[in-house]
Amino acid sequence: MADPTSGPTPTATPTATIGLTGLAVMGRNLARNIARHGHTIAVHNRTAARTTSLLEEHGDEGSLVATGSLEELVAAVEQPRVLIVMVKAGEPTDAVVDALVPLLDEGDIVVDAGNAHPDDTTRRQQQLEEHGLHFVGMGVSGGEEGALHGPSIMVGGSDHAYDRLGPVVESIAAQVDGEPCATHVGPGAAGHFVKMVHNGIEYADMQLIAESYDLLRSVLGISPAEVADIFEEWNGGDLESFLIELTADVLRHTDRTSGTPFVDVVADAAEQKGTGRWTVQSALDLGVPVTGIAEATFARSLSGHREQRDAARKVFDTDPDPVEVDRDRFVDDVRAALYASKVVAYAQGFDQIAAGAEANGWDIDLGAVATIWRGGCIIRAQFLDRIREAYADEPDLTTLLTTPYFAQAVLDGVHSWRRVVATAAQSGVPVPAFGSSLSYFDGLRRERLPAAVIQLLRDSFGAHSYQRTDRPGTFHTAWAGDLAEVEIEA
Ligand SMILES: NC(=O)C1=CN([C@@H]2O[C@H](COP(=O)(O)OP(=O)(O)OC[C@H]3O[C@@H](n4cnc5c(N)ncnc54)[C@H](OP(=O)(O)O)[C@@H]3O)[C@@H](O)[C@H]2O)C=CC1
Numbered sequence: 001m002a003d004p005t006s007g008p009t010p011t012a013t014p015t016a017t018i019g020l021t022g023l024a025v026m027g028r029n030l031a032r033n034i035a036r037h038g039h040t041i042a043v044h045n046r047t048a049a050r051t052t053s054l055l056e057e058h059g060d061e062g063s064l065v066a067t068g069s070l071e072e073l074v075a076a077v078e079q080p081r082v083l084i085v086m087v088k089a090g091e092p093t094d095a096v097v098d099a100l101v102p103l104l105d106e107g108d109i110v111v112d113a114g115n116a117h118p119d120d121t122t123r124r125q126q127q128l129e130e131h132g133l134h135f136v137g138m139g140v141s142g143g144e145e146g147a148l149h150g151p152s153i154m155v156g157g158s159d160h161a162y163d164r165l166g167p168v169v170e171s172i173a174a175q176v177d178g179e180p181c182a183t184h185v186g187p188g189a190a191g192h193f194v195k196m197v198h199n200g201i202e203y204a205d206m207q208l209i210a211e212s213y214d215l216l217r218s219v220l221g222i223s224p225a226e227v228a229d230i231f232e233e234w235n236g237g238d239l240e241s242f243l244i245e246l247t248a249d250v251l252r253h254t255d256r257t258s259g260t261p262f263v264d265v266v267a268d269a270a271e272q273k274g275t276g277r278w279t280v281q282s283a284l285d286l287g288v289p290v291t292g293i294a295e296a297t298f299a300r301s302l303s304g305h306r307e308q309r310d311a312a313r314k315v316f317d318t319d320p321d322p323v324e325v326d327r328d329r330f331v332d333d334v335r336a337a338l339y340a341s342k343v344v345a346y347a348q349g350f351d352q353i354a355a356g357a358e359a360n361g362w363d364i365d366l367g368a369v370a371t372i373w374r375g376g377c378i379i380r381a382q383f384l385d386r387i388r389e390a391y392a393d394e395p396d397l398t399t400l401l402t403t404p405y406f407a408q409a410v411l412d413g414v415h416s417w418r419r420v421v422a423t424a425a426q427s428g429v430p431v432p433a434f435g436s437s438l439s440y441f442d443g444l445r446r447e448r449l450p451a452a453v454i455q456l457l458r459d460s461f462g463a464h465s466y467q468r469t470d471r472p473g474t475f476h477t478a479w480a481g482d483l484a485e486v487e488i489e490a
């Protein structure tokens with residue numbers, strides 16, 4: 001191993017089985033995880049201080065080879081090389097990949113382990129293919145701790161690349177019931193596509209949690225610490241998940257200087273790096289209604305519109321009358337509404353993965369996706385076992401919502417769900433994710449939707465035509481004339 005005190009040094013002969021560039025929170029911990037699992041890993045970062053500190057602080061955890069430039073990194077790894085790139089998404093990833101390409105040899109594998117738009121991954125794959133190189137888009141979830149102790153890993157790209165990469169990622173991933181939370185989800189950009197949708201579901205999950213918090217606090221008038229107790233209790237039931245557990249922790253925290261609940265001193269503007277937005281954009285292109293994810297993404301945007309919010313408060317500052325509710329019943333209603341809305345968000349996310357797979361010819365095993373999301377990732381939750389079972393029973397499911405377990409869960413909670421959305425409306429508490437999820441459910445189960453009105457209006461103002469329920473064919477009515485109906489030739 002390089003001398004950690006003298007900074008990165010070149011290696012004369014290749015000694016590492018894998019290389020990694022980008023040693024911020026994720027790359028640093030992923031490298032440590034790989035080293036701890038017995039793989040010799042060469043590491044590099046644009047700013048050398050990060051490499052030095054990794055070696056100084058954790059060089060004794062395994063076989064880490066410090067390198068000071070991309071040239072040294074490439075020289076340190078045995079051929080055919082596997083080089084992981086874990087840098088800021090977007091242009092920085094392009095910059096690093098572009099710099100690596102001339103240094104590599106045919107057959108080498110470049111793995112982008114950051115978040116990436118699937119279209120960027122496809123473009124990079126094509127670009128590297130021209131040089132005889134493999135490019136793998138690999139989604140990694142679990143944050144800083146997950147990267148170190150076992151993330152969930154969604155690998156795309158060729159079978160050939162997975163043959164080389166699989167043993168490493170399966171060894172460092174979280175393990176649930178003896179199974180690694182890592183798999184080859186499909187070719188091309190499938191890995192980054194699944195990771196993108198994972199993050200979209202993460203947005204919906206967090207928005208639903210935030211709405212639950214807001215309802216409990218605003219309608220019941222209880223403190224964040226009391227809300228934390230409720231979340232802690234929920235975590236012992238069917239809502240058990242990493243994010244519910246984390247919510248109890250963050251709500252219980254108090255500001256060290258003022259002693260007030262920490263949630264009250266943090267600015268209420270939710271930021272986003274882009275994966276939720278990409279998910280919604282992709283869903284629009286695929287025609288998949290991911291209403292929970294979309295509302296969650298828009299809710300973040302609304303939270304950031306400070307000027308509009310201030311202006312609105314000046315004009316509409318009258319709060320609705322307080323609504324009287326029974327505390328225990330309301331808490332249970334919110335729990336049931338949260339669970340039902342969460343089922344909708346996951347069902348929609350899985351629909352999007354199925355649609356993305358079909359559109360791109362990726363053949364993604366949805367049960368395998370549920371399996372690797374059971375551990376390591378941010379949306380890990382007990383109920384992913386149920387999703388895995390549902391796809392095992394019926395791999396070509398039309399929707400998760402109608403499978404026996406989830407259908408029963410939604411039916412059990414539907415009255416609570418309606419009471420919560422109604423109470424929210426009466427109390428003036430915004431619940432975009434709860435409300436849209438309930439509307440989605442009602443939309444799915446309704447025999448006749450008002451879409452016929454839309455078809456008539458489209459035909460009326462633009463002769464866009466419509467179909468009838470009583471016979472096949474496509475028709476147009478002469479709305480501006482004698483109202484005669486004509487059948488349009490196919
Ligand atoms: N943070 C998280 O919880 C998660 C992050 N991800 C993804 O993992 C990747 C890494 O995330 P994270 O660890 O948070 O770090 P950041 O996204 O903050 O990226 C910082 C890293 O990128 C490097 N970098 C930035 N610009 C360039 C450039 N032009 N050329 C070379 N290197 C550059 C930085 O180098 P330098 O030190 O020199 O500035 C540093 O190593 C991202 O794609 C992110 O989306 C995925 C899952 C979870």
Ligand SMILES: O=C(CO)[C@H](O)[C@H](O)COP(=O)(O)O
Pocket residue numbers: 115140141142143199271272273274275276378
């Ligand atoms: O990928 C992740 C987890 O799996 C990141 O934590 C996620 O990108 C955070 O996204 P945002 O900043 O948009 O909330």
